[in-house]
Structure formats: structure tokens, C-alpha cells
Amino acid sequence: MSRPTDRPFSFHPPLAGAFAALLLALGVLAGCTLGTPAAVADIRYDLGPAAPAASPGPLPPYKVLDVSAPQVLNSDGVIYRLSYADNQRTATYANSHWTMPPAQLLTQRLRAALSSHGTVLTGGDGVHAPVLKVDLEQFEQVFDGQSESHGALTARATLMLDGKVLGQQTFIARAPASTADAAGGARALAAASDDFVSQLVAWLGMTPVVAQQ
Structure with missing residues (x-):
């Protein structure tokens, strides 16, 4: 079942079947009236x-x-969590998606930010340089209440040189959502991404790139 407004909501279980049947009937009626299925x-x-x-x-x-x-993050779905109802369940919006999986969006964001401070290489470049590895652990809109939510990003960064770990840090970034829908979640996660990148750049500036003995 599609959710045209792309706002998270819940049903009372006894009414879910009747509501779904009503939506189906209205969809059929709209199709008959207009001559084309509802887009x-x-x-x-x-x-x-x-x-x-x-x-x-x-x-x-x-x-x-x-x-x-x-x-779970290797798709273009915009994930949300109704933490006020069940903190262990996640879902994705029906009609809203990322242009690419979050890890790819964050890769672009990170490389663009670092390129303004120095040279950015890829893993395949044959240059001796420290390697930055980022593991994205959380990227979702968390609802603390029916109308209150925030973008939540958690990632772990590891800096290595010649197979040795120079440093490792877990970053947590949070940003409030202005609206309780997919658009608000996307804006909040963009802000959380910028916060994460700023934290990471600052951390790199304080981490010496000298191999530990």
C-alpha cells in the first residue's frame, strides 16, 4: 500500500483491514472516473x-x-524509526528515496570536503599515503514523538598507514527535522552528514600520520 503523503503513521490493528479495503475501493473508483490509474x-x-x-x-x-x-543501508530507501512506539523496528518511506545508497552519498560528501584541504586519492592509486576507511553504522530519521524527529548518523573512521592503525574514532551526529515527513528527514540527515564530515576533518587534523612502531 502506498502512502501518498509519505508521512510515517500507524494503524490500530482491528481497523487496518477495513482501512486498506477502503483505500482499494477509492483507488478503483478514481481509476474508473478518470480513465487512468492514480499516479x-x-x-x-x-x-x-x-x-x-x-x-x-x-x-x-x-x-x-x-x-x-x-x-540495510545498501539501498536507496529513506529509513525511519518510530522510537516512541517500538525502538527496535524500522521502516522505509513508500514514495521517497535517495538518489543513491547513503554510503555512496557520504563518500561523495567526504571526498569533496577533504579535497578542499588537501589531495584526495582512491584506494587504487599507486601512491604511498595514509588510508581512511569509514564504516557507516546508522543513517535514519528517528521519531521521538508523532511530530518530533531528528536525523541520526553514526559512523566509525579508521586511519591506517602501511597496514598499521594510526587512529580510530566513532562519530555521532544528530540534527533536528523541521517536518515530520520524508522531506524533513532528508534535510535533517543532510545536516547530520555535514556535522559528521566537520567532526571527521577536525579529527584528521589532530591525528598525526606517522606509522606506530
């Missing part, structure tokens, strides 16, 4: 223009690997 919009979101990250000064070249993510 459902598919809205696509990206992270929008990046907010400038605070400069820690010039950074050395980094090999920035593609951001990795668990299987």
Missing part, C-alpha cells in the same frame, strides 16, 4: 549543497576508500 510520485533526495567544514589547516594526501555500510 504515485517518486521523490528523490540527495544531500544538497555541502556546508563548509571548518579548516584545520592543510592536510596530507589521503586515500579515501568508499564508505561501507550494512546491508
Whole structure:
């Protein structure tokens, strides 16, 4: 069943079947009246223009690997969690999607930010340089109440050189959503992404790129 407004909502179980039947009947009626099936919009979101990250000064070249993510985040679905009702359940909006999986969006965001502070390489470049690996663990809109939500991003960054770990840090970024729908969630997650990137750039500026013995 599609949700035209793309707002999370819940049914009282005894009424769910009747409500679904009513929606089906209305859909059939609309199709008969207009002569064509009702069209459902598919809205696509990206992270929008990046907010400038605070400069820690010039950074050395980094090999920035593609951001990795668990299987649940390897799709274009916009995930939300109704934490006020059941903190262990997640769902995705019916008619709203990312332009690409969140890990790919974050890879683009991170490389663009670091390129303004120094040279950005990929894992396949044959240059001796520290390697930055980011594991995305959470990227979702969390509802604290029916009309209150925030974008939640959690990621772990590991900096390596010659097979040795120079540093590792888990980052948590949160940003409030202005509206309780997919659009609000997308904006909040974009803001959380910018916060994460700023935290990561600052951390890199404080992490010496010298192999530990």
C-alpha cells in the first residue's frame, strides 16, 4: 500500500483491514472516473549543497576508500524509526528515496570536503599515503514523538598507514527535522552528514600520520 503523503503513521490493528479495503475501493473508483490509474510520485533526495567544514589547516594526501555500510543501508530507501512506539523496528518511506545508497552519498560528501584541504586519492592509486576507511553504522530519521524527529548518523573512521592503525574514532551526529515527513528527514540527515564530515576533518587534523612502531 502506498502512502501518498509519505508521512510515517500507524494503524490500530482491528481497523487496518477495513482501512486498506477502503483505500482499494477509492483507488478503483478514481481509476474508473478518470480513465487512468492514480499516479504515485517518486521523490528523490540527495544531500544538497555541502556546508563548509571548518579548516584545520592543510592536510596530507589521503586515500579515501568508499564508505561501507550494512546491508540495510545498501539501498536507496529513506529509513525511519518510530522510537516512541517500538525502538527496535524500522521502516522505509513508500514514495521517497535517495538518489543513491547513503554510503555512496557520504563518500561523495567526504571526498569533496577533504579535497578542499588537501589531495584526495582512491584506494587504487599507486601512491604511498595514509588510508581512511569509514564504516557507516546508522543513517535514519528517528521519531521521538508523532511530530518530533531528528536525523541520526553514526559512523566509525579508521586511519591506517602501511597496514598499521594510526587512529580510530566513532562519530555521532544528530540534527533536528523541521517536518515530520520524508522531506524533513532528508534535510535533517543532510545536516547530520555535514556535522559528521566537520567532526571527521577536525579529527584528521589532530591525528598525526606517522606509522606506530
